[in-house]
Amino acid sequence: MKKLDNKQIYINRQYLINNYDILKKKAENSKIMSVIKGDAYGHGIQQCCDALEKNGCNHFYVARLDDAINLRKKHKKKINIYLLSGTISKEICGYIKRYEITPIINNLKQLEIFNRFIPNTKFVLHFDTGMNRLGFKIEEINQIKELSILKNVQFLMTHLSSADEQNIKECRFQLNQLKRINKLFNKPLSIANSSGIFLGKSFHLNYVRPGKSLYGINPFLKKSFGLKGVMSIYAPILQITSIKKGQTVGYSKTFKAKKNIKVATVDFGYSDGYLRSGSNRTKVFIDGIICNVLGRVSMDLITIDVSNVDENSLYLGKPVEILGENQSCEDLALELGTNEHEVLISLGKNSKKVYI
Numbered sequence: 001m002k003k004l005d006n007k008q009i010y011i012n013r014q015y016l017i018n019n020y021d022i023l024k025k026k027a028e029n030s031k032i033m034s035v036i037k038g039d040a041y042g043h044g045i046q047q048c049c050d051a052l053e054k055n056g057c058n059h060f061y062v063a064r065l066d067d068a069i070n071l072r073k074k075h076k077k078k079i080n081i082y083l084l085s086g087t088i089s090k091e092i093c094g095y096i097k098r099y100e101i102t103p104i105i106n107n108l109k110q111l112e113i114f115n116r117f118i119p120n121t122k123f124v125l126h127f128d129t130g131m132n133r134l135g136f137k138i139e140e141i142n143q144i145k146e147l148s149i150l151k152n153v154q155f156l157m158t159h160l161s162s163a164d165e166q167n168i169k170e171c172r173f174q175l176n177q178l179k180r181i182n183k184l185f186n187k188p189l190s191i192a193n194s195s196g197i198f199l200g201k202s203f204h205l206n207y208v209r210p211g212k213s214l215y216g217i218n219p220f221l222k223k224s225f226g227l228k229g230v231m232s233i234y235a236p237i238l239q240i241t242s243i244k245k246g247q248t249v250g251y252s253k254t255f256k257a258k259k260n261i262k263v264a265t266v267d268f269g270y271s272d273g274y275l276r277s278g279s280n281r282t283k284v285f286i287d288g289i290i291c292n293v294l295g296r297v298s299m300d301l302i303t304i305d306v307s308n309v310d311e312n313s314l315y316l317g318k319p320v321e322i323l324g325e326n327q328s329c330e331d332l333a334l335e336l337g338t339n340e341h342e343v344l345i346s347l348g349k350n351s352k353k354v355y356i
Helices: 013-027 037-042 045-054 065-075 090-098 108-117 138-143 148-152 168-182 329-336 340-347
Strands: 008-011 059-062 080-083 102-105 123-126 153-157 189-192 231-243 261-266 283-286 289-294 302-305 319-323 352-355
Touching (some): 013 045, 148 153, 329 340
Parallel strands (some): 008 352, 153 189
Antiparallel strands (some): 231 261, 261 302, 289 302
């Protein structure tokens, strides 16, 4: 890694395709529907969609209408776009029809709005089988099962609540609930998110919806299945100094040196998505050497212990690995006390992205 003038995020498109191919092989005969919401988990929605579409994926999930419209404008009719938030107004229905977006209809009120304004449009029915977040309740089936617009239902879906924890009992309960519901509809089915794909063939059904695994997040803790982290982040050193035993670092003096140490200040902080919860607990790397974060994470700076780094490797602009070969998003998430999704989306927001 050469000297940096600014912090940079590197997005490895080949790793993205590697992960897609692994998922495709794992899901066998099920169609892959790539989840690219949250700006493709911070990786860049248009660029990731481009790479995946060129490698055979033509089904994509987004959460926001603006993302759906922007994708359609660029990709014309090449891809199928699914809007997870459904519709809540006549205006949104108009956009759905105009840009040929497939809405996920989540409740009776959404279905009423859909039926009133765009009844001849294809859509997906989402049932709640245990998440209690979005989706029709099972007891509401009798209010919809005879509607004429059901001929336009592309498939039924539900969302697993406990697949990441490999709670097979709960996952099978949800699967059985979905199959029981489908006796009244006789439609294709989808239940598997990233972790659901790795639970076994019985969860694959007609469509699978990988999100985090596309970007290299392990389906289960510390089990990678060959998935590769797509994002890596480097930020430059701005200053190098020495502090003596007993001196403190950062706001509120939360770090106090127990011995004489060498400290570097790095151009990265919580304005770049590096959560403040990393104060005094996270680490970064310089040439593979662990450097602990000292003191509070500031808005645009972190201070790190570089006492063990070779003197020749310390200079202004030296790249510091925030995320990459030595530091996975899984490891960083554990240190920050959150999940990998938040890490990637937060870190992917403000820095320049370089696609390799």
